[in-house]
Amino acid sequence: MTESLITTVDAxxxxxxxxxxxxxxxxxxxxxxxxxxxxxxxxxxxVAAGLFTSSAIQAAPVVLSRRNLADGKAQAVVVNAGCxxxxxxxxxxxxSEEMARLAASRLRLAESDILVASTGxxxxxxxxxxxRTALPSISLSRDGGDRFARAIMTTDTVPKQATATFAADxxxxxxxxxxxxxxxxxxxxxxxxxxxxxxxxVERVYLEKSLRRAADASFHMITVDGDTSPNDTLLILANxxxxxxxxxxxxDGSTQFREAxxxxxxxxxxxxxxxAEGATKLIEVKVVGAKSAGDAxxxxxxxxxxPLVKSAVYGNDPNWGRVLAAVARSGAAVEEEATSxxxxxxxxxxxxxxxxxxxxxLSAATKGDEVRIRVDLGLGSGRAVAWGCDLTDEYxxxxxxxxT
Amino acid sequence: MTESLITTVDAxxxxxxxxxxxxxxxxxxxxxxxxxxxxxxxxxxxVAAGLFTSSAIQAAPVVLSRRNLADGKAQAVVVNAGCxxxxxxxxxxxxSEEMARLAASRLRLAESDILVASTGxxxxxxxxxxxRTALPSISLSRDGGDRFARAIMTTDTVPKQATATFAADxxxxxxxxxxxxxxxxxxxxxxxxxxxxxxxxVERVYLEKSLRRAADASFHMITVDGDTSPNDTLLILANxxxxxxxxxxxxDGSTQFREAxxxxxxxxxxxxxxxAEGATKLIEVKVVGAKSAGDAxxxxxxxxxxPLVKSAVYGNDPNWGRVLAAVARSGAAVEEEATSxxxxxxxxxxxxxxxxxxxxxLSAATKGDEVRIRVDLGLGSGRAVAWGCDLTDEYxxxxxxxxT
Numbered sequence: 001m002t003e004s005l006i007t008t009v010d011a012x013x014x015x016x017x018x019x020x021x022x023x024x025x026x027x028x029x030x031x032x033x034x035x036x037x038x039x040x041x042x043x044x045x046x047v048a049a050g051l052f053t054s055s056a057i058q059a060a061p062v063v064l065s066r067r068n069l070a071d072g073k074a075q076a077v078v079v080n081a082g083c084x085x086x087x088x089x090x091x092x093x094x095x096s097e098e099m100a101r102l103a104a105s106r107l108r109l110a111e112s113d114i115l116v117a118s119t120g121x122x123x124x125x126x127x128x129x130x131x132r133t134a135l136p137s138i139s140l141s142r143d144g145g146d147r148f149a150r151a152i153m154t155t156d157t158v159p160k161q162a163t164a165t166f167a168a169d170x171x172x173x174x175x176x177x178x179x180x181x182x183x184x185x186x187x188x189x190x191x192x193x194x195x196x197x198x199x200x201x202v203e204r205v206y207l208e209k210s211l212r213r214a215a216d217a218s219f220h221m222i223t224v225d226g227d228t229s230p231n232d233t234l235l236i237l238a239n240x241x242x243x244x245x246x247x248x249x250x251x252d253g254s255t256q257f258r259e260a261x262x263x264x265x266x267x268x269x270x271x272x273x274x275x276a277e278g279a280t281k282l283i284e285v286k287v288v289g290a291k292s293a294g295d296a297x298x299x300x301x302x303x304x305x306x307p308l309v310k311s312a313v314y315g316n317d318p319n320w321g322r323v324l325a326a327v328a329r330s331g332a333a334v335e336e337e338a339t340s341x342x343x344x345x346x347x348x349x350x351x352x353x354x355x356x357x358x359x360x361x362l363s364a365a366t367k368g369d370e371v372r373i374r375v376d377l378g379l380g381s382g383r384a385v386a387w388g389c390d391l392t393d394e395y396x397x398x399x400x401x402x403x404t
Numbered sequence: 405m406t407e408s409l410i411t412t413v414d415a416x417x418x419x420x421x422x423x424x425x426x427x428x429x430x431x432x433x434x435x436x437x438x439x440x441x442x443x444x445x446x447x448x449x450x451v452a453a454g455l456f457t458s459s460a461i462q463a464a465p466v467v468l469s470r471r472n473l474a475d476g477k478a479q480a481v482v483v484n485a486g487c488x489x490x491x492x493x494x495x496x497x498x499x500s501e502e503m504a505r506l507a508a509s510r511l512r513l514a515e516s517d518i519l520v521a522s523t524g525x526x527x528x529x530x531x532x533x534x535x536r537t538a539l540p541s542i543s544l545s546r547d548g549g550d551r552f553a554r555a556i557m558t559t560d561t562v563p564k565q566a567t568a569t570f571a572a573d574x575x576x577x578x579x580x581x582x583x584x585x586x587x588x589x590x591x592x593x594x595x596x597x598x599x600x601x602x603x604x605x606v607e608r609v610y611l612e613k614s615l616r617r618a619a620d621a622s623f624h625m626i627t628v629d630g631d632t633s634p635n636d637t638l639l640i641l642a643n644x645x646x647x648x649x650x651x652x653x654x655x656d657g658s659t660q661f662r663e664a665x666x667x668x669x670x671x672x673x674x675x676x677x678x679x680a681e682g683a684t685k686l687i688e689v690k691v692v693g694a695k696s697a698g699d700a701x702x703x704x705x706x707x708x709x710x711p712l713v714k715s716a717v718y719g720n721d722p723n724w725g726r727v728l729a730a731v732a733r734s735g736a737a738v739e740e741e742a743t744s745x746x747x748x749x750x751x752x753x754x755x756x757x758x759x760x761x762x763x764x765x766l767s768a769a770t771k772g773d774e775v776r777i778r779v780d781l782g783l784g785s786g787r788a789v790a791w792g793c794d795l796t797d798e799y800x801x802x803x804x805x806x807x808t
Contacts, residue, residue: 055733056732056736056738057740089741122728311800321526321527325633327460329459391800392800393797393800396718396797
């Protein structure tokens with residue numbers, strides 16, 4: 001039984017004890033007045049873990065953060081928006097190293113305790129002169145999480161933050177997080193940055209396992225347009241500031257911790273899908289009755305990522321044939337006669353037969369900002385949930401005007 | 405050395421000797437006045453081959469055509485638009501059987517010599533009463549290919565037809581074809597119907613091999629939106645009406661035949677990509693220098709299918725970072741330092757380094773209706789070409805308003 005409680009608050013990453021954050025406008029964006037350089041700092045050393053892009057080409061900050069995470073320790077994260085520092089070769093890597101060095105100097109830490117992330121346009125070098133000037137002026141505070149969350153946004157329209165609280169052994173623990181990402185979101189962490197913090201003490205192996213499990217049920221189950229960026233980064237820092245014994249398998253509170261991390265990740269992932277470029281609706285695709293969990297995951301993600309399903313949802317059109325087509329090409333075991341399909345709770349296809357339904361009423365029922373699609377494959381007990389968003393003309397506008 | 409010659413003509417499938425076609429309006433479409441029921445007929449029996457959807461759920465006409473193709477023979481094809489007869493179970497299968505029976509009766513053929521194809525809305529039964537009334541009234545003619553090609557269109561804006569002619573052993577041979585498909589086009593024959601005819605005599609195994617090779621270099625290399633339909637069908641009928649010895653490996657003319665089939669398929673595939681729903685530009689993606697041919701195919705298709713690349717092309721935005729991102733997630737072996745990239749002939753990224761270029765001039769150079777992207781992976785000799793189209797707000801409009 002979990003006592004976790006989700007609250008979406010203004011100060012995600014600084015809700016856990018001992019974390020400070022801040023941001024400044026360094027002038028890296030086209031709209032130079034917005035914050036674009038941010039710091040997250042823990043007052044004490046942290047156990048840390050990360051997951052990164054699956055792309056064959058990894059941006060400089062990813063390569064550097066992987067290196068600095070090799071010892072499972074970190075104490076701060078420096079992030080910039082406006083420029084991804086990707087496809088920039090050896091010079092780009094030296095720029096990321098300098099960013100870490102500047103942050104280490106500002107925070108009086110070792111360079112190897114700094115993690116770096118970048119997001120924005122690819123193929124351009126960072127303007128290091130601007131970063132050299134701006135970074136030392138960032139002021140950190142215990143309520144700086146909101147400013148941090150806003151500084152890392154690109155085409156996001158709202159900051160994404162979430163917190164979960166749980167109690168164990170008489171102590172209260174927090175998991176906080178924020179994320180950015182609104183285009184190119186897809187299974188395997190596509191152009192997404194997410195940062196989690198916790199004041200629980202956690203052993204490294206358990207922290208890594210909890211993060212991986214949470215990502216599998218959240219960030220890996222959202223899809224916007226199937227693209228993957230060289231910059232995707234998910235980090236968690238655990239400083240143990242709330243005290244108590246280190247969490248690991250079997251220790252009191254460890255299950256609550258794992259669930260709290262998963263809940264924060266699901267909240268952030270849903271927030272990203274909902275705020276995807278041009279999106280007007282969140283689509284939740286639940287697949288049950290699959291032959292295996294892997295089949296369920298594949299089917300749910302394929303439906304959530306189908307441009308035809310996404311366009312139909314945008315048009316309030318319960319075009320369930322497109323859902324079946326997506327399921328049938330997902331690679332999952334599918335038998336037409338065993339398959340049932342629900343659109344916003346209404347059964348439209350039952351064990352291989354189309355059912356009559358009131359098209360106008362069903363279309364009207366999907367006019368809100370969430371559409372639920374449920375597929376029962378009728379073959380086993382595998383289940384999974386994926387999230388996506390509708391495909392709108394606004395998506396096309398945003399992505400055809402991004403650099404020019 | 406090939407003597408094949410491609411000409412896109414008005415009478416694709418009836419250009420080869422001995423083929424007749426015709427169509428009628430049966431009233432199956434919403435706009436009831438347009439032709440929607442079509443027949444293709446050979447005056448003599450044909451060797452026949454086909455490729456079908458890879459979807460786990462296959463529409464009734466696909467199941468029936470597979471069955472009737474089992475003996476490698478056929479003499480006619482009956483096709484309807486307006487209703488795909490998919491997800492219709494055993495009753496739908498009986499409807500497809502009746503369609504074949506009606507055609508067989510009209511043409512005085514055995515039922516097993518009729519192939520059937522359907523396209524249109526899924527999840528609805530065919531209106532057999534209308535088909536029973538209309539089918540017998542179709543009149544066939546030697547110049548009916550154009551009417552046939554138009555009758556099978558759905559959201560296509562133009563009919564797609566092509567013909568290739570070659571000479572061997574003192575005889576002139578023709579390969580003709582037509583296709584429909586403008587949404588859901590993707591590797592593995594997604595919602596696409598294509599029909600090829602030839603007056604060359606061809607052995608069954610060689611016909612099947614030629615069709616598969618042609619599809620691999622054409623229909624399997626186009627991508628519009630990644631969806632796959634339960635109805636995809638590619639058929640070829642060879643009636644041998646031009647005389648001469650049966651073509652097979654090693655026989656004079658067999659290579660020319662194979663190339664003629666490939667050229668017709670490439671023309672039809674490019675026509676489909678160009679006419680894709682809402683598209684304003686054809687995108688040609690050429691990948692060279694890949695470690696293997698498979699790598700080249702994967703990389704080319706991933707770039708051609710990336711919504712971000714497609715949106716950038718629509719906006720005349722040479723956003724090459726998106727091409728690199730697509731290549732890097734394609735599964736192909738990629739090394740940043742070995743990779744070069746050309747956008748409309750201009751090198752923008754050379755062996756891992758971004759090159760300076762005139763953004764305005766390059767954007768202006770892509771304002772026509774074809775954009776060429778070339779990626780040199782610098783790792784081997786694998787090469788492939790894929791075709792796609794830009795992603796436009798018109799695509800979204802068409803697909804959000806399809807059934808409601």
